[in-house]
Amino acid sequence: MKSTYKLAVCLLVLLTSIKQYAQHHSKMLVEVDSNTKTLNIQQEITFFNDSNDSLSTIVLNDWNNAYSNVKSPLAKRFSDEFYRGFHLANEKEKGSTSNITIIDTNKLFLSWNRTEENPDVISVNLREKLAPTQKTIFYLTYVVKIPSDKFTKYGYDTNGGMNLKTWYLSPARYENHAFITYNNENLDDIVNAVSDFDIELKVNENMEVTSDLNSIEPIPKANSTIYKLSGKNRINFDLFIEPKSSFYSFKNNSIEVLTNLKEEKISQIQKAIIIDNIVCYVNELIGKYPFEKIIVSETDYERNPFYGLNQLPSFISPFSDEFTYEIKFLKTYLNAYLKNTMRIDNRKNSWITNGIQVYAMMKYIQENHPNSKMLGSASSFKLLKSYNLTNLDFNEQYSYFYMLMARKNLDQSLASPKNTLIKFNEQIAGKYHAGLSLRYLDDYLGENSVTNSIRQFYAKNQESQTSEKDFEKLLKSNTEKDIDWFFSTIINTRKIIDYKFSNVIKTKDSISFSIKNKTGVIVPVPIYGVKQGKIVLKKWLEPQSNDTVFTLERNNADKIVINYNNEVPEYNLRNNWKSLKSFFPNNRPIKFVFMKDLEDPYYNQVLYVPTLTYNLYDGLSPGLRLHNKTILDKPFVFDINPSYSTKASTLSGSGYFVVNQNYRNSALYNVRYSLSSSYFHYAPDATYLSINPTVQLRIRENDFRDNHKQLILFRQVMINREKSAIVVDNSKENYSVFNAKYFNSKNEITKQFNFMTDLQLAGKFGKAAAELSYRKLFENNHQIQLRFYAGSFLYNKTDSDFFSFALDRPTDYLFDYNYYGRSESSGFFSQQLIIAEGGFKSKLNTPFANQWISTLNAGYNIWNWVEVYGDLGVVKNKSQNEKLLFDSGIRLNLVPDYFEMYLPVYSSNGWEIGQNKYNEKIRFIITLSPKILINLFNRKWF
Secondary structure, three states: OHHHHHHHHHHHHHHHHHHHHOOEEEEEEEEEEOOOOEEEEEEEEEEEOOOOOOEEEEEEEOHHHHHOOOOOHHHHHHHHOOOOOOOOOOHHHOOEEEEEEEEEOOOOEOOEEOOOOOOOEEEEEEEEEEOOOOEEEEEEEEEEEOOEOOOOOOEEOOOOOEEEOOOOOEEEOEEOOEEOOOOOOOOOOOOEOOEEEEEEEEEEOOOEEEEOOEEOOOEEEOOEEEEEEEEEEEOOOOEEEEOOOOOEEEEOOOOEEEEOOOOOOOOHHHHHHHHHHHHHHHHHHOOOOOOOEEEEOHHHHHHOOOOOOOOOOHHHOOOOHHHHHHHHHHHHHHHHHHHHHOOOOOOOOHHHHHHHHHHHHHHHHHHHOOOOEOOHHHHHOHHHOOOHHHHOEOOHHHHHHHHHHHHOOOOOOOOOOHHHOOHHHHHHHHHHHHHHHHHHHHHHHOOOHHHHHHHHHHHHHOOOOOOHHHHHHHHHHOOOOOOHHHHHHHHOOOOOOOEEEEEEEEOOOEEEEEEEEOOOOOOOEEEEEEEOOEEEEEEEEOOOOOOOEEEEEOOOOOEEEEOOOOOOOOOOOOOOEEEOOOOOOOOOOEEEEEOOOOOOOOOEEEEEEEEEEEEOOOEEEEEEEEEOOOOOOOOEEEEEEEEEEOOOOEEEEEEEEEEEEEOOOOOEEEEEEEEEEEEEEEEOOEEEEEEEEEEEEEEEOOOOOOOEEEEEEEEEEEEEEOOOOOOOOOOOOEEEEEEEEEEEEEEOOOEEEEEEEEEEEOOOEEEEEEEEEEEEEOOOOOEEEEEEEEEEEEEEOOOOOOOOEEOOOOOOOOOOOOOOOOOOOOOHHHHEOOOOOOOOOOOOOOOEEOOEEEEEEEEEEEEOOEEEEEEEEEEEOOOOOOEEEEEEEEEEEEEOOOEEEEEEEEEOOEEHHHOOOHHHOOEEEEOOOOHHHHHHHHHHHO
C-alpha cells in the first residue's frame, strides 16, 4: 500500500514538473535594417502541447501583417472610426510579413496558410499529430516590414527609431479545444500563449536598444551591435530601437523601471520618489511584478491617456506638474503591469484588467490625494465656486464619463468583446464603468473582499491561464453575501440602475420609507442620513420590491439620500434625495449658472449664455440663451434664446422644448418629442413665426459599432408670415405643412451612402421626393461624389413657384436652412449655396419645377481641395415640355462644410467663365454653426 502511495506521489510530482516545464520557447536571430525598415528573422519555435487534445495544426499570431493592405480588419476599423491616414498611406509606410518558410526537424517543409477572414494569423500544418504533453520543434525564416508609427504609434518614426510591438510570429493561446484566432484591430489585446524567449538582435552600430527583457552587455561588431535578450513566462514584451535611447532607469528593491514619460518641469529626484511610491503601492495592493524590468513609455500613455489631463495645454493646467506626472505614470504603469502579467483573454474579458486598473487608480487617489478635485486648483477660484464641475472630487469624473454614454443610450455591457465596443466605450466609458463596478462591490462587501480577490486572481495569473469564471469564484469565496447579481446584471447586461424614494414618513427619532425601483434592476443600494452636509447614518439595503417599507433611526438627519457618495453607478442621481424639512415640490431650488456645467443633482440648473446671431434683415442680434442642457443628456430639455434685432429694432429669437425617451433593448432606441419655434425677419419689412411640433424616431443596428443608422421624422410646420411690400411671391402668408422624412445612412471614411425620402402634404399642394448620395475615397486620395435627387408633385393648386422644386436655390418655405439673406434675388447674399433639392450651382433660366424634377450632381477632386463638379437635370413644368439642363465648374473645398466656393465654367447658359459680371455667378458656402465641427469629432468616438 505504501509503495502504491509513493508511486502516486512520484507520478504527481513528475506530472507537475512536466506542466511547469511545458513552456513554448522562441529562439530568434533578428537582423534590423534601419534603411528599409525591415527585420530579417530566423526563428526556432519549440511548441509544447499542454492541452488534452492531439493537434494537427499550430496557429501563430502574425499581427504585423494587419498593416499589409486596406482590406484587412485593421484597415476596416480605421475606416469605421473615420481615420483616413492608413487608407491613403503609400506602400513604404505599410507593414507586412513575407517570405515565410517553415521546416521541421527533419528539414522537411511544412505547409501553412492564412485566410481572408483571419489575415493576421497563420496555420502551420504538422506532418504528424502532436499528442498531449509532447513537443515539436520547427524553424522559420521570414521578413517583417515595419509600418509607420503614424497609424497606431507603433512602428518606425521619422527620427530613424522603431517602437516594435507584436512584430514576430508567436503561438496563439489554446483554449476550449481550439486556438484563439483574433485579428489585430489596434486594441492591444493579442492573446499569445506564454513563452520563453532568447533573442539575438543585430542593429546598426549607431542604434541603441531598450527592452523589458533581460539583457547582457551589447557586443560591438563591424558596423553593427549585437544585443542578446531573454525572458521567461512572457506573453509579450516591449522593444525600442533608437539612435539614442530616450529612456531613463529607476531602480528600487523590487524592480527596474525604464521610462521616457515626458515631464520636463520636475527633477529626476521627484520622478524617482513618485515612481518608487507607485511601484510600492501597486505591489502592496495587487502583488509583486514577476519580471525584473518594466517599460513605462510615452507611446503607451499617448495611446491610453488620462482623459481630462491630456485635453488641457500645459500653460493652463489646473494641476501641479508633480500631480500630472504622478497620474500619467500611475495609469501607464498599471496598464503595462497588468498587460504583461494577466493571462486572460483580453478581448473577451477586458473588463477585468480595465476594472482593476481604474479601481487601483481610484484607491490611490483616495489614499494619497483625498482632497483633490476634478479640476484641480481651479476649484479654489472664487469665480468658479458655484460650478458643480469644480466642486466634484477627482474620482467623481469616472462616473460622469460613464454616464455620458448611458444617458445617450450608447453604453454597452462590460462583458461585450472589446472589438465590438464603440471607441468611446472601449477607451474611456467602459473602463471607468468597470472600475466603478468593482468599487461598488467593494463598498458593499467590505472587509477588503474585492482587494483580496484581486490579489489572489493576480497570483493565479502567474501560474496558469485564467478567465472571468476564475475571478468570479475568487470573489464569491471571499464573502458570505450573495453576489450573483453583480455578474448577472452589472457585468453581463447593460441594464441601468435607478432608485428613488416614495412614501417618506418622518418622526423626530425615525424615518420610514419605501424605495421605487424605476428600472426593475434589483441590486444593493446605500441609504444615507445627512445633517448640514455631514453623514449621520449609512445603511446598505437590498430592496426586493417597490412596496418594501424600511425604517431607520433618524439620528437628527435633515435629509435622506440614496447613493450619497455615488458608490453605485446609477443612471440618475437627481431623484435620490428627500428633504426632511423642506416643502418644495421636488426639494431642489433653482440655480443659475454661466455657460456650461456638469449636472448637479441637488439643484434645478438654468444655464445662461450670451449669444450673437446674424442675418441680413435683423443684422447683428445679441441675445441671452437660457437652457438646462448640462454635459449629460436629460429626459427633458428646454432651450430659449431671445435676442434683439439691431437692424429692425425689434425682438427676435428661437427656442425649443424636448422630451427624450430611450428604449434600451430594441432597434428603436430613441424617440424625441419636441416643440420648436423661431421668430425672425424673412424680408427687410416682414417677419415670420415658425412653430414645429415634431416626433423623431431613431433606429440602430444590434452592433453598436455599425455606422448604419436610420431615422424617421414626423412634424407639422406652421408658418405665420407678415405681408411684405418688398418681396412678392403670390403665395399665402400663412400656411401649414405636414412633413414626414425617412433617413437611411451608412458612413465611414472610405465610403458614404445616404438615402432620404421626403413627403409633404398641405392644403394646396402635396409632393414626394427622394435623395440618394454616395461618396468613395480611393487609395490615391482622389474621391468621387454622386448625388441623385428626384421629386414630384402629388397635387399642386398653387399659383406661384414658392412651393415648387428648386434647381439651384430652394425658397426654404419650411425655414429649415440657415440663409443669411433668404429673400435676396441678386447681390452677394443671393450667391449663398445650400446643396438641396436640385443641387445646381449655376443660376439657369428655369430655376423651378412645378410638376417634377430629376437631377444628378457629381464631383471629383483633382488635387487636395480642388475639385471639378458637374450637374445634369431634367425639369418639368405644367404646360411645358421637359427641359434638359446642365452646369459644370471648379469647387474649392477650403474647409469642408464651413467655407467652400463654386466657380462655374460651362453650363446651359454657355461659357459662364467668359461672361459679364462673372463675380456674381460664383457661389459660396459659409457656415457659422459650431455643431458641424462637433459632429466631425463625435463620429470618431460614437
